[in-house]
C-alpha cells in the first residue's frame with residue numbers, strides 16, 4: 001500500500017468518525033437549543049434566547065415529581081435486579097446442571113420480546129391479580145425486562161472465574177463469610193457495577209413498558225412523550241435536559257466510585 | 266530407600282470410607298494408614314475416584330460412611346477450614362485478582378496476623394519454593410505456569426499444614442518442566458518434613474517421588490506398597506499393565522507349553538514378565554527359553570525396544586543400547602527369561 005493511499009484512508013476514517021459523532025450529538029444539542037427558546041413553536045434561530053423554561057421547570061412541583069418517580073423506579077430496579085442477577089450469574093458459573101444451556105436461552109427470552117407486548121402482558125397479568133398499577137408495578141415490569149440483561153452482563157465478567165478459588169480459600173482457613181468477602185465479592189464487583197449502570201439507564205429511559213404499567217404515576221419519559229405530542233412548550237426540552245444531566249451525573253458518579261468497589265484488597 | 270527399620274508413627278488413617286454419586290460408588294470402602302512425614306501417592310486411571318477420595322481426606326466433601334483419624338482423633342466431621350491440612354488443586358485455584366504476595370499471605374490474613382509479619386512469612390515461603398523476592402508484588406496472572414505452581418505451593422506451605430494434598434498439580438505442565446518440578450517436589454518434601462499425599466494418573470511420576478504408592482481402581486485401593494514392591498511384585502494384571510508394557514502369559518491356554526515352558530512348574534493362571542527381563546538366550550543361560558523372530562525395533566534413548574513373534578505370540582523386550590547392538594528385525598533366535606523375574610498372578 002502506498003503512503004498517499006494510507007493518508008487518504010486516514011482522512012476518510014476521520015470524516016466517518018465526525019459524521020457518526022454529529023449524528024449522535026446533534027439531536028442532543030438541538031434539544032438544548034430548543035430549551036432556550038420562549039415560544040411554543042420549534043423554530044430556529046430563536047428571536048429571543050431565554051432561560052425562562054429552566055426557571056419554570058425548576059420552579060414547578062411536576063419536574064421534581066417526575067424525577068422522583070423515575071428515580072424511585074430506577075433505584076428499585078437496580079437493587080433488585082443486581083441481587084437476582086448476581087445469584088443467577090453465580091449459579092451459572094458454579095453449577096453445571098442439566099438444562100443449563102436451555103435455561104440460559106430462556107432467561108434471555110424477555111429481551112427479545114417487543115417491549116410494548118411485554119408491557120401489555122404484564123398489565124393484563126397485574127389486572128388479573130387485581131393489583132392497581134403505580135410506580136411500584138412499573139418497577140416490577142422493568143425488573144422482569146432488565147434482570148436477564150444484567151445477568152448476562154455479570155455472567156460475562158464471571159466467565160473465567162475458577163470456583164475452586166472458593167474451596168481453596170475455605171481450605172486455607174477462611175470462614176464461609178470470609179470466602180464470600182475475600183473471593184466471591186471481588187470477582188463479582190466489576191460485573192455488579194456494570195450491571196447496575198445498565199439497569200439504571202435501561203429503567204431511567206424506558207417508555208414502552210412504563211406506559212402500560214405505571215398507572216397513575218408518570219415517569220420522566222412518559223411525561224416528555226405526552227407533552228411533546230399534545231401540549232408542547234420549551235418546558236419539555238428543558239425538563240429533558242435536566243433529566244439527561246441528572247442521569248449523566250449519576251453515571252459519572254458511579255464511574256468515579258468504580259475503583260473503590262473493584263479495588264484490590 | 267527400602268528401610269523398614271524404624272516404623273514411623275501414623276498421622277492419618279481412614280477406616281472403610283465410601284462415597285457414592287447416585288448409583289456410582291466413586292470411593293468404595295477405602296482404608297489406609299499413612300505415616301508421619303511420608304510421601305504417599307495414589308495412582309489410578311481417570312475416573313477411578315482419586316479426586317473424590319482426596320477431597321474427602323481434605324475435608325472438602327463428607328464421606329457417606331467410614332471415618333478419618335488424624336493422629337488418632339476422629340476428624341470425619343471437621344470441615345476443611347478447621348483441619349490442619351491443605352490442598353494444592355489441579356487448576357491451582359490461585360486468587361486471580363491478587364498479587365503473588367497476597368495469595369501466599371491469605372491463610373495468615375484470615376488468622377489476623379499483622380501485615381508486616383505476614384509479609385515476612387510470605388517472603389520466607391517464597392524462598393522455600395525458590396521464587397525470587399521481586400515476584401512478591403506481581404499479579405499472579407502475570408506469572409508463568411511453573412511460577413504459578415510455586416506460588417500455589419508457597420500458599421499451601423504458608424498455612425503450615427501437617428499434611429499437604431496434591432490433586433494432579435503437574436498434569437497441565439509440559440514434559441520437561443514437569444520432570445524438573447517432580448524432582449523439586451521430592452526435594453521440598455525432604456526439606457519440609459511434612460506429610461505429602463499426592464494424586465496422579467502417571468505411575469512414572471509416582472515412582473520418582475513416592476515413599477509408598479497405592480493403586481486405585483473403580484473406587485478401591487487394589488495394591489499398596491513401595492515403588493519397588495509395586496514394580497517388582499504387582500498383585501494383579503491391572504497393576505502390572507498399569508506399570509507400562511508387559512508380557513502376560515496365560516498359563517492355562519497352553520501357549521507356555523508351545524513356547525517350550527513347562528506349565529506344570531507354575532501354579533498361578535498368569536505369568537507376567539517385564540520387557541527388560543526378556544533377553545537373547547542363545548547361550549542357554551535363561552531358566553525359560555523359546556524361539557522368536559524380531560519383528561520391529563524402536564529406539565527409546567538409552568534402551569531399545571524389540572517386538573517379538575514367538576510362534577504367534579507377540580512379546581515385548583527392552584535391552585540396554587549396548588546389548589541391543591547387532592539385533593535387527595528379521596533375526597530369529599533363542600530368547601528367554603529367569604524364573605525369579607517372572608511374577609505369577611492370580612488375576
Ligand SMILES: Nc1ncnc2c1ncn2[C@@H]1O[C@H](COP(=O)(O)OP(=O)(O)OP(=O)(O)O)[C@@H](O)[C@H]1O
Pocket residue numbers: 286289291309310311312313314315316317318466
Ligand atoms: N460431583 C459429582 N457428581 C457426580 N459424579 C461425580 C462427581 N464427582 C465425581 N463423580 C464421578 O465419580 C467418579 C470418580 O471421579 P473422580 O473425579 O474422583 O475421578 P479421578 O480419579 O479424580 O479422575 P481424573 O483422573 O479424571 O481426575 C467419576 O466417574 C466421576 O464421574
Ligand SMILES: [Mg+2]
Pocket residue numbers: 315316317432
Ligand atoms: Mg481427578
